[in-house]
Amino acid sequence: MTSLASSTVPSETPHSSHRWWTLAVVALAQLMVVLDATVVNIALPSAQADLGFSNADRQWVVTAYSLAFGSLLLLGGRLSDLVGRKRMFIIGLIGFAGASALGGAAGTFGLLVAARALQGVFGALLAPTALAVLTTTFTIPKERARAFGVFGALAGAGGAVGLLLGGVLTQNFDWRWNLYINDVIALVALVGAIFLVPNLRRTGPRPKLDVPGTLLVSGALFGLVYGFSNAEKDGWDSPATWGFLAGSVVLLTAFVLWQRRASHPLLPLAILKDRNRSTAYSSVMIAAVGMFGVFLFVTYYVQQTLHYSPIQTGVSFLPMIGMLVLAAQLSTNVFVPRFGPKVMVPIGMALAATSMVLLTRLGVDSSYAPDVLVPLMFMGAGMGSIMPASMQTATLGVDRQYAGVAGAMVNTSQQVGGSIGTALLNTLAATAATGYLASHTPMTAAVAAAAAVQSYSTAYWWCAAFFGAGAVLAAVGFRRRDQGLSLSTAHAASPQAASPVREDAVTVGA
Structure with a gap:
């Protein structure tokens, strides 16, 4: 058993009347960071035509963001613990907005890549801080579940929202608005943060970085x-x-x-020694791998095989988002309190695996409904069961002084999962396409289309395997509901945890 001691003293009780408005502000910031990973993808062809960069260089518009974001997340989480949640949240918002404005106004490829890297830097400050604010604001278990239901739904649906928004902005306005839109979102979130996000004051000696x-x-x-x-x-x-x-x-x-x-x-290892928490991080990472398979390969399929426009592509994901939001709310408010993550996360993994198996049946002559629609609905239900329960468990019972780094680990798990998914699934899909073309000669347009569909199917099978492994890992790794909830119940009920004056030891361990 390991005890993490805190010297943090809140200047106001976290149960203030503004806490639900705080959730809205934090959720808005989280949506901005998550959707920015995909909103620029649809704008890339237009940006390439405007700025004249090569096909080999265009990956850096995406990679510059993910490199800076992924490599600095733990630092951002720790800085929010040391400097202060509200201050770091505001710094992250202002910096992200400034980087977005710079990218939108970029007249050269180099300036665009630099702006995307800056977005990643400030996103690494903002994302874990947003989760830490949520963790320290909602300490009543029932309210915490509702808050994480909203937050988890946004984490799962943000990529699809980015595809829809990117299609609308690119098709109706200009590719630069895929970056400028962040300034609009950040401005609203900034005003809310100044007036609504609670300020937790630290007393005693400040730990060193x-x-x-x-x-x-x-x-x-x-x-x-x-x-x-x-x-x-x-x-x-x-x-x-x-x-x-x-x-x-x-x-x-x-x-x-x-x-x-x-x-x-920087990362107290006691945070990772808790079985529930480490399993939650692993579940988030596996879910990120699978979600990449949906966003990338289904997007390619509906655009290249079904010949959908960018806006139609974004709209095609709306049923999945609706199902994800519904499942997230039902999961966090009804099912997780009753059954715990040990039941709900494996069920979500099984639903997601079913979605992938159904997607392997797609062919060149398939249609959106029901061939694509039904698997997307299964995926939405699966993500709505996995993400909120995992994210809530990943930050449950962590002392306030470590809330930032615990939140950073959630975002790091997502980023690592997305990176693995990008490389592994793309490589497997490309190998499958090459093998199909080699065995089907001569190459015609029909053969090329069939090869593409075959490559997507290979990726879906691998995603199904990942989700299957995730279901087993979650079923074995998470504690039973009574064991898992004892940590949060003890924490929520203790005078130290509820007191606005003092917060001592929170036990984390098996």
């Missing part, structure tokens, strides 16, 4: 994201792929060893 740990983990995450991103372009046998991945493993090992002896660790 773990500089060696920060350098080690940032380098490890950079190597991981870059290595997997490079695998998509140059293949797994490229030194720029396996070299960075191997370097990432070395740095990550050194980071763990350092955290065991650091006086002010």
Whole structure:
């Protein structure tokens, strides 16, 4: 059993009348960060035509964001713990808005990539801080469940919202508005943050930032994201792929060893030793891998095979978003309190795996309804069962002084899952397409279309396998409901946790 002690003193009770407005502000910021990972994708062809960069270079518009975002998440989470949630939240909003304005006004490819990297930097400050604000604002279990239901739904649906919004903005306005839209969202969130986000005041000595740990983990995450991103372009046998991945493993090992002896660790290992929490992080990562398969390959299918426009492509995901939101609310308000994540997360994984198996049946002559619509509905139900329960469990019972880094681990799990999904599934799909074309000659338009569908099917089967493994992992890893809830009940009921003056020891451990 490990005890994490806090010196944080809230200046106001977290149960203020503004807490639901705080949720709206935090959810808006989270939506901005999540959708920005996909909203720019649809704008890429127009941006490429306008700025004149090559096909080989266009990946950097996406990769620059993911590299900065993924490698700095743990630093952003720790800074929110040390500097203050509200202050870091506001800094993240202002910086993200400024980077978005710079990217929207970019007249050269280099400036656009630099702006996207800056978006990633401030997104790494904003995303874990948003989750930490939510964690420290909602401490009553029933209200916490509702809040995380909304937050988890946005985390799962943000990518699809980005596809829809990107299609509308690109088709009806200009590609630059895919970046400028962030300024509109950030402005609203900024006003709300100034007046509504609670300010938690720290007393006592301020812990120091773990500089060696920060350098080690940032380098490890950079190597991981870059290595997997490079695998998509140059293949797994490229030194720029396996070299960075191997370097990432070395740095990550050194980071763990350092955290065991650091006086002010960036990531207290006690956070990861809790079985429920580590299983929740793993579930989030697996869900991110599978969601990539849906967003990328279904998008390609409906655009290239069904010949949908960008707006129609975005609209085609709306039923999935609706099902995800419904499932998230039912899960967090009805099913998770009754059955716990040990039941709900495996059910969600099974629903998502079913969705992928159904998608493998798509052919060149399939139609949207029911061939695409039904699997998307299953996926929405699955994500709505996985994400809120996992995200809530991942931050449950963590002392306030570590809420930022615990939230950062959620976002890091998503980012790592997305990076793995990008490289692995794209490579597997490309290999399947090449094999199909080699065995079906001569190549005609019909053969090329069939090869594309075959490549998507291969990716769906692998996603189904990931979700199947995730179901087993969640069923075995999560504690039974009574064991898992004992942590949160003890925390919520303790005078120390409820008191606005003092918060001492929160027990985290098996």
